Amino acid sequence: MKLNGLNYLILLFVLFLSYACQSANDEQGDETWTDLFNGKDLDGWRPVMGEANFEIKDGEIIGIAKSNTPNTFLITEKEYSDFILELELKIEDLSSNSGVMVRGQFDQEARDGNGLVYGYQIEADPTERAWSGGLYDEARRGWLYPLDLNPEAKSAFKMNDWNHYRIECIGNEIKSWINGKEVAYVVDEMDYKGHIGLQVHSINNPEDEGNKTYFRKVRIKTENLEPTPFKNDIFVVSTALNNLTDFEKEKGWKLLFNGENSDGWIGAYKDDFPEKGWHIKEGILMVEAADGGESTNFGDIVTKEKYSAFDLAFDFKFTEGANSGVKYFVTLEEKNTGSAIGLEYQILDDKNHPDAKMGIDGNRTLASLYDLKTASKQARFVKGPGEWNKGRIVVHPDNKVEHYLNGVKVLEYERGSEDFRKLVAGSKYKIWENFGEAEEGHILLQDHGDEVHFKNIKIKTLK
Numbered sequence: 085m086k087l088n089g090l091n092y093l094i095l096l097f098v099l100f101l102s103y104a105c106q107s108a109n110d111e112q113g114d115e116t117w118t119d120l121f122n123g124k125d126l127d128g129w130r131p132v133m134g135e136a137n138f139e140i141k142d143g144e145i146i147g148i149a150k151s152n153t154p155n156t157f158l159i160t161e162k163e164y165s166d167f168i169l170e171l172e173l174k175i176e177d178l179s180s181n182s183g184v185m186v187r188g189q190f191d192q193e194a195r196d197g198n199g200l201v202y203g204y205q206i207e208a209d210p211t212e213r214a215w216s217g218g219l220y221d222e223a224r225r226g227w228l229y230p231l232d233l234n235p236e237a238k239s240a241f242k243m244n245d246w247n248h249y250r251i252e253c254i255g256n257e258i259k260s261w262i263n264g265k266e267v268a269y270v271v272d273e274m275d276y277k278g279h280i281g282l283q284v285h286s287i288n289n290p291e292d293e294g295n296k297t298y299f300r301k302v303r304i305k306t307e308n309l310e311p312t313p314f315k316n317d318i319f320v321v322s323t324a325l326n327n328l329t330d331f332e333k334e335k336g337w338k339l340l341f342n343g344e345n346s347d348g349w350i351g352a353y354k355d356d357f358p359e360k361g362w363h364i365k366e367g368i369l370m371v372e373a374a375d376g377g378e379s380t381n382f383g384d385i386v387t388k389e390k391y392s393a394f395d396l397a398f399d400f401k402f403t404e405g406a407n408s409g410v411k412y413f414v415t416l417e418e419k420n421t422g423s424a425i426g427l428e429y430q431i432l433d434d435k436n437h438p439d440a441k442m443g444i445d446g447n448r449t450l451a452s453l454y455d456l457k458t459a460s461k462q463a464r465f466v467k468g469p470g471e472w473n474k475g476r477i478v479v480h481p482d483n484k485v486e487h488y489l490n491g492v493k494v495l496e497y498e499r500g501s502e503d504f505r506k507l508v509a510g511s512k513y514k515i516w517e518n519f520g521e522a523e524e525g526h527i528l529l530q531d532h533g534d535e536v537h538f539k540n541i542k543i544k545t546l547k
Contacts, residue, residue, distance in 0.1 A: 185281030216241035217267030413525035
């Protein structure tokens with residue numbers, strides 16, 4: 085049969101539709117998917133912890149809030165390790181915070197035999213904060229992936245509408261999507277197996293009793309798993325020691341500390357790495373305690389390379405009463421005594437070091453731009469002495485700078501702006517011409533005479 089141009093195009097269109105329909109049918113009929121909810125009853129599930137009620141109607145699980153009771157979870161009887169989970173979730177009231185437990189843990193004996201659910205939870209947050217899809221470590225470490233780390237994803241969740249959740253737990257990686265939008269990417273090794281759980285959050289206001297959270301189309305895939313690669317440049321939160329994912333490497337991230345030696349670092353104003361005071365052991369970079377003096381003992385260390393626009397992430401742990409800092413745009417041109425000059429992300433035990441009460445309005449406290457701008461932070465996002473904190477400094481090509489603490493943005497400013505120069509004029513840095521406005525500089529870790537630990541130092545150049 086001879087086809088003219090129009091018939092040929094029609095044939096191609098029909099073949100395309102046939103292929104698309106077949107692909108959709110293959111996905112829907114894929115035998116490796118298992119329905120976790122049969123649409124009729126709660127077979128395979130059980131409610132634990134709180135006393136919120138669950139009803140089944142029109143193929144939906146309806147969680148009904150109840151006052152004066154803790155969070156209620158509907159968890160699977162079965163535990164799962166590696167899987168891809170999909171479901172739809174709907175929230176109709178701002179009081180109905182919810183979430184999906186993945187690899188969730190349940191201790192029946194906790195809370196005097198009333199049980200405790202804890203572990204990974206992908207959030208459903210209807211409030212203005214809009215952290216839906218972020219990863220919260222329920223009843224354990226708190227937020228691992230707040231959506232300050234991926235603000236573009238805050239618009240993914242739709243109030244009063246069904247939201248499609250996709251969650252991949254494969255190996256030590258957990259990734260989430262809402263309505264097709266990439267949200268969170270976490271690398272963590274705390275749990276490799278656990279329950280799937282649906283949350284009805286506790287409520288403080290009795291008037292909110294009876295508000296409903298809806299779940300449907302809950303299904304799981306545990307075989308023939310192929311991780312879905314993220315396309316966008318998503319920040320990765322990792323608790324793995326001094327390691328980068330393939331995704332991070334593809335996006336341009338590099339380790340500044342390899343966990344084995346001092347490659348890439350030297351002493352400030354020196355030709356070599358300090359012979360004493362700085363130690364590398366079991367993947368941790370540590371400066372030992374001395375007399376609390378500023379760079380009067382072992383000295384600061386700086387990167388051999390200089391950086392202009394960048395995204396810098398680092399984990400740090402301080403001892404009680406400790407003082408230190410991470411400086412950037414350090415030029416080493418001042419040749420001053422004491423610590424080298426640069427913009428500083430303050431590391432401080434706010435409760436036990438007097439510097440927290442000095443300066444202006446707390447601008448010398450933890451995560452602040454030292455002596456210039458105060459970090460706005462909540463106590464729940466601060467880890468104290470002996471605990472690891474996650475710091476992050478982002479310097480954009482347009483000179484906007486952001487400080488983060490444990491995934492939450494705590495301040496921002498613009499280098500070289502009128503407001504910035506006013507801050508400098510009222511600070512200890514006013515004696516330095518054009519302070520903080522260099523085109524490029526070293527990254528510095530400060531020796532302030534106190535024991536402080538660092539790990540997972542990584543950087544990405546921004547263009």
